[in-house]
Amino acid sequence: MEIKTVLFDLDGTLLPMDMDAFTNGYFALLCRKLAPRGYDPDQLVAAIWAGTAAMVRNDGSRSNEAAFWDEFAQIFGAEALADQPLFEAFYANEFQRAREFCGFDPWAARAVRAVKASGRRAVLATNPIFPAVGTESRLGWTGLAPSDFELVTTYENSRFCKPNVNYYQDILDQLDLRPEECLMVGNDMTEDTAAAELGIRVFLITSCLINKEGKDVNAWPHGSFEDLIRYVCG
Secondary structure: OOOOEEEEOOEOOOEOEOHHHHHHHHHHHHHHHHHHHOOOHHHHHHHHHHHHHHHHHOOOOOOHHHHHHHHHHHHHOHHHHHHHHHHHHHHHOHHHHHHHHEOOOHHHHHHHHHHHHOOOEEEEOOOOOOOHHHHHHHHHOOOOOHHHOOEEOOOOOOOOOOOOHHHHHHHHHHHOOOHHHEEEEEOEOOOOHHHHHHOOEEEEEOOOOEOOOOOOHHHOOEEOHHHHHHHHHO
8 A cells, every 4th residue: 555644753763863872962961051950960860761751651641741740840849840941941042052962864854855745744753752842953953844744743742652552543643644554764673663563664764773672674674765765755
């Protein structure tokens, strides 16, 4: 069946990166931003990870944003919720320096545009653990913008995280998509191939491949963005 909609992952896919290097650099910038507010760097990083884990565990009863801040407030107290605007300001400003921890592949934006030029729909199916402003920042480093996609998943508009199949089901439901007509393009052989459980096809970009479970990459179509364009558009 013809592919009518392509779902693109962001980190490590459209935006090349070493996840450890990016995360360490990003946390250093965040700690520097919040130090004047009295946040201990080690405790702050631990709280970010705890909030992320709460989003991954989210059962769909609340937004990922609510799951994160509920956990954060349990660690630092309800008064920490008043610092949410500081986080928003960080992602709009200081976070831009995290671009230096990422690579750039001009073929990433070309692939998205080729998909759209062929009459297909494009979705940014990035794991929704960042606020919209942080996702828009990272997307901008690829040469793309939210307007290039019908839907951009963020922690504000999502109730699940990868690899929970309900994350993908939510996208299908929101856009009235048939799974067999969709293709998930990603780099994580656990998080992105989970889409296949719903009947969504998968293509893996291998330049920053993550394969923590040691799966066989040959089980999936894979390669570069040039290969993807040929696979989708012929």
